[in-house]
Amino acid sequence: MNDNLASSAADLLARVDRVAVVTGAGVSAESGVPTFRGQDGLWRRYRAETLATPEAFERDPKLVWEWYDWRRGLIAPVEPNPGHQVLAVWQDLFAGFSLITQNVDGLHAKAGSRDVVELHGNIWKLRCTREGTVSEVRESPLPQLPPVCPSCGAFLRPHVVWFGESLDPAVLERAFRLSESCQAMLVIGTSSVVQPAASLPFAAARAGAKIVEINPEPTPLTPHTDVFLAGRSGEILPALDRLLRETR
Ligand code: BV8
DSSP states (O other), X not given: OOHHHHHHHHHXXXXXXXEEEEXXXXXXXXXXXXXXXXTTOHHHHSOHHHHSSHHHHHHOHHHHHHHHHHHHHHHTTOOOOHHHHHHHHHTTTSSEEEEEEOOOSOHHHHHTOOSOEETTEEEEEXXXXXXXXXXXXXXXXXXXXXXXXXXXXXXXXXXXXXXXXXXXXXXXXXXXXXXXXXXXXXXXXXXXXXXXXXXXXXXXXXXXXXXXXXXXXXXXXXXXXXXXXXXXXXXHHHHXXXXXXXXX
């Protein structure tokens, strides 16, 4: 990571009260959770269109559930990494701090982050396809695939947003409101290709916020950022935290 850029990011953060953070799969990579589009990414080994869509679930609910049950088993034992931990501590460092995530792994909450805006749902929650009721089920592996609703017997589905499905309007509205009212936005560990999440930093910038991106690779967002910190969030966030505490 470039020390000058890190210092300018820390100086920028030291001058603001309201910070919004948007995270993607990259923030969980150092916990051992594979990303979607990376070299060993989840989409590499699986065809997204056969798994993370309502059509796939309609066609083959057992196959979709085998994928999600496998991912739940992968995520269950992992611990938050230092990147998650710094974000959890920062919620009490800034007067206004909000954390918006595309991730469904629940690791931000496990690290102690409160009131996380989960744009794409949560892999630990199941939703009845008939009644719409949502319950948290931590059992892994699940005893039966697809799982069925204990009260009506209909299939349960993962309480996540699939491609082609709309996000919860209230969740999306809150995410844009938080993006448009922050003074600085950190965009961490996302390829910035999935909509509407990828539009949040642009909404923040239009409202006057400075944008800091943390990613080992440049993304389509990078040319539009004020500071691009190339590297892994599990290393960069603790380094930023140390610099910030020297300046605040
Ligand atoms: C919708 C499900 C209305 C849960 C996911 C406008 C233009 C073009 C397309 C569209 C558009 N509007 C809608 C679309 C279609 C689609 C879309 O965006 N397609 C893309 C691919 C072009 N969007 C939708 O369908 C959305 N719905 O808009 O509703 C509508 C309805 C009908 C028709 C049209 C519109 C729903 C999107 C949600 C889909 N569900 N997940 C699950 O199974 O997980 S998306 C999936 O991708 C995950 O949620 C994930 O979070 C998300 C984004 O991926 P990333 O998090 O960015 O992960 P990725 O692997 O891509 O990148 C990781 C990054 O980390 C990399 O940059 C890497 O360099 C970096 N990294 C790696 N290691 C580290 C690191 N960074 C830091 N530290 C490290 N150590």
